[in-house]
Amino acid sequence: MIDPLSLLLDVQNLSVSFRRYQRGLAQTNLNVISDLSLTARAGEILAVAGASGSGKSLLAHAILGLLPANAMLSGVMRYDGQPLNAVRQKQLCGSEIALIPQSVTYLDPLMRVGDQARGAEKSAERMERQREVFRRLELPLPSERLYPFQLSGGMARRVLFSTAIISDARLIIADEPTPGMHLSQAMEALSILRELADAGKAVILITHDVDLALNVADQIAVFYAGTTLEETPAADFAAGPDALRHPYSRALWRALPQNGFEPIPGFQPYPEALPDGCLFGPRCELKTAACEQETPPMRTVRGGKVRCVHAA
Amino acid sequence: MTSLQTLRRLGGRSGKQLLRVATLLLATTVVAFALVSLSPVDPVQQYVLGVGNVSMEQRAAIADYWGLNDPPVQRYFLWLSALLRGDMGTSLLYRQPVAVIIRERFLNTLALMMTSWLLSGLIGFTLGCVMGLRRGRWLDRVLRALCLMLSSVPTFWLGLVFLLIFSVALGWFPIGLSRPIGVANADVTFGQRLHHLALPALTLSFISFASVALHTRQKLIDVLESDYVLFARARGENTWTIMKRHGFRNVILPALTLQFASFSELFGGSVLAENVFSYPGLGAAVSAAGLNSDVPLLLGVTIFSTLFVFSGNLIADILYGVIDPRIREERPHGQSNRD
Amino acid sequence: MDSPIVIDRPRRGVNRRLQTMITCIVLLMVAAGILLSGEWIPSDAVTPDFSRKGLSPSLEYPFGTDWLGRDMLLRTLKGLALSLKVGTIASMVSAVLATLIGAAAATGSKWLDAAINWLIDLVMGIPHLVLLILISFACGRGLTGLVIGIAVTHWTSLARLVRAEVLQIRSQPYIMVSRRLGHSTGWILLRHILPHILPQFVVGLVLMFPHAILHEASLSFLGYGLPPDEPAIGIILSESMRYLTGGMWWLAFFPGLALVLLVLLFDRLGENLRMLLDPASAHE
């Protein structure tokens, strides 16, 4: 199937919880990500798609080692075959792994954007590289002297993209790069990601917009309540509900505008009140007693992975 | 955009500001004059005390000469028009033109205030950064408790304690005055001046560095929790790099503003510090003027110190315009910040 | 996995509410103690007694005695009582002033608001201490000048707070409803707005107190305010200056320290109260 050598990031059973103190010393753990697994390959775009409030940004923070001090992690993350621990995260962030953040607030309001795009590294080559990338992203040269507040939304987005391209990282995590954009702008942003993937990078696209993701992604990880319910080639999503493996994926498919716009009944559970067993259980039509016994493990079904007892 | 436009925009802002300051200054003269006119202390009596035997007729003549029998409003305008011509009258206490006294003493006070201003700014900013970086750790807790305590300490008592420790017990510094006794002004060396300046300046700096430190700490914590610092960390920048690239840049402006806006407390503090250390500055002069009913001097210093405070505020304002790009540079036309 | 597992430190200490209560009680007891002792100590306890002059601190005279043989502990207590009285009256007047002015700025016309803003700038423009000297001079020095001066100079920041608060309450829907129902502005002010700014008022008052006391001491120290025979802390410290070179350090040290502690106590109480009322503003 896929060349195992191209496997760049492998996350297995990642859980993230926050310790919180309520009243005195009573302490509760808030599970925001539970048993999440995904893989990102060089040359591909993996779209992590799910409704907002499902903890997708925290996934990016966990990979980059940016979680706050009261967060607890478990599970295994491997980057390029080696365990990705705190020490390696420090080494790799910025050079090997790059984040494309959500909005202009991730730019320092008091620093010229050219300087921010180049980052802490100062050299003539870096400057050259920044100009080249700006040109490629059709940012006019004088814009490097501007401050973030002077940028239009589209320009700000391109500056944010430029940071990742300049760094020449092999793994790029784009955290919701499209909200608030017109369709044409969003497509342009996604096409930049596609170019990066085609140039051999591994791209993780975190988004709530399945429809948009389908246009560029190679793989889709369906994210729900802090975990991945299904990992599937994007082609299966395009093919329709029969090709998909998980009830939630099918519901998502039916909720797409072109497929009937059918809303999914019920709500995504809050991290404070996760259901027992299958996280999708309370909203699933196929639920049986077996579903509530334990969290269904990730199984390989028809070339994709799925976390459902009844998937076949 | 051109620098001409920048100038014009800043000019417009400052223009409005200047008008405001002008009305405020005018009101200050009214308030100050009204207050001294209200005083039950008889200025002639006070003057006569310094001169010796004076007959009733002479008293009346003096009162007449000073225009004390005119209605207050008329006296105010006489005084104001003299003030505008640069004539602040003659000090009863020092028997010298008020303008001369202010010029001489302000230099002393300025040396004192600026030294302590720099000192408190530097110490406060550094401490604030340290606390912000170590937030929640024991160093932060200790320093914060110290700063909170310091803001409850009156300047003059701190001065007395410093005097007790460094001058009386250790003998490192002289007890007071801006130069050694018996040495003519021209012969005073820079070193001697500094020696006499050190303790008052240290005392004075203690009143404001705590607030600068606490303010800087809070600002830095806000910055360190911002999205752009998170992004910088995602790009592998370490704490020191983050401080260099984003921390100082975003924290220094509010700290500077706070420092320039503190001219009022600075002057008030110098009144106390100068009294503790018998330092011959403007602060010592104004309290002496009030105690000895030296109305011209009291008025003169009031107006002058108000001018000083306003110029501090004005500098802070202009500084913002020059340093902060969000004010200095215009938004591009036809584009909104976010879409 | 080998990522760091950082454990959050639990919050130490008693919870804020309890802490505030304790500070409050301690403070009230201290204040009452000082006031009472100020009243009870007969003035002959601090009359000169040359048989014991210039004694350094001992068990019998914890704060020592001065060059006239007066007990410094008793003088300090009397001084603190005086400071408390002046501070209470002055900050009360100032806080009421601030509330009235702030509410007027928020509810009155645009013009009034601008005028009050301008007035605040005016008061803040003249250095505090210089304005205090001027007012004290205008009142012929003495206690009245002191109280008026402190009251007139301390209201500005609380007035701004009250203004903001009232503006915020005014935009609430229930005020609109009340207005629709035909209630008059005065009625609304009394029934809806006043109860909401009461906590602000209390906190502002308590936080103003330390400043008031410090300014009272500063002015007395400079020789304004109280006559020299009254044992105000400022006067005690000012007198002590003549004897410092002679080594009588306790004359300046203990009275000042007592003042600092009193100020600190009020400052902490004010901050605790503020955090109780507005947890969002309480960073850490």
Ligand code: SF4
């Ligand atoms: S495990 Fe059960 S409840 Fe969960 S998705 Fe599959 S069928 Fe539905």
